[in-house]
């Protein structure tokens with residue numbers, strides 16, 4: 001079965017990420033609903049608007065599939081509303097929505113959301129989220145502006161400079177889906193032999209070259225030859241480092257909330273950072289629920 005490139009297929013664990021995001025956005029917009037701020041939502045790696053959940057059946061091999069008729073397969077398909085729809089469907093909406101995706105097909109689907117949500121002000125741009133945010137952020141530092149940016153890359157594609165540009169507004173909070181287990185830690189090879197383009201990506205993501213000293217230790221053998229190896233707790237060190245830098249930048253950063261795949265392996269961490277202690281308290285509480293999170297009750301609008 002050929003998978004459509006435009007359609008996003010996700011593991012069942014994506015529900016935890018999206019329910020956590022929606023619960024936080026609901027709390028944020030409820031808390032500010034009586035104030036007259038221009039509320040901005042940025043979804044920088046926005047995806048297609050909805051995703052197909054991988055189930056046991058859709059993961060089945062060709063032989064299994066031939067035994068199942070098409071109608072049964074369709075009845076087993078399950079879709080999940082992606083981050084843009086979660087934000088658009090909030091009871092107390094944002095004043096403006098910015099959706100960015102590098103994939104033109106997905107951006108076309110994002111543009112289509114306007115007809116489902118005619119009251120919302122939606123801006124869709126195709127391109128690299130880093131450049132787009134770095135150009136937009138300086139326009140978002142007005143005293144009457146506040147907002148949340150959801151940053152959900154597949155790999156080390158979120159540049160530290162982009163996060164810094166949002167922090168510099170002093171008005172923005174970020175929710176970062178940090179793909180440590182499923183991508184970043186895999187680029188850090190056991191031997192320390194890292195292809196140049198991977199190293200460049202990691203330097204951009206961490207905003208410095210310090211990550212390399214954290215994850216490798218040197219060992220000298222009896223003959224005086226020095227080799228380096230990856231330390232066992234490399235992932236934990238990188239996570240602590242990244243969260244510490246978020247805290248330095250924004251003032252507050254929540255405890256990382258781990259998201260595991262169906263085999264219990266940590267694949268990414270939901271992180272929140274922002275300038276306000278109250279935002280911190282709410283985010284830390286919501287994200288600490290992990291996979292026990294439930295999304296807020298849907299308004300009838302959707």
Ligand SMILES: C[S@@+](CC[C@H](N)C(=O)[O-])C[C@H]1O[C@@H](n2cnc3c(N)ncnc32)[C@H](O)[C@@H]1O
Nearest residue numbers: 045046047082083101102103127128129152154
């Ligand atoms: C994890 S998916 C997004 C899922 C979506 N946030 C959700 O939860 O429904 C990541 C998306 O980022 C897009 N992407 C990858 N690199 C990008 C970049 N440099 N700038 C903007 N979008 C990018 C991909 O096309 C993909 O749609």
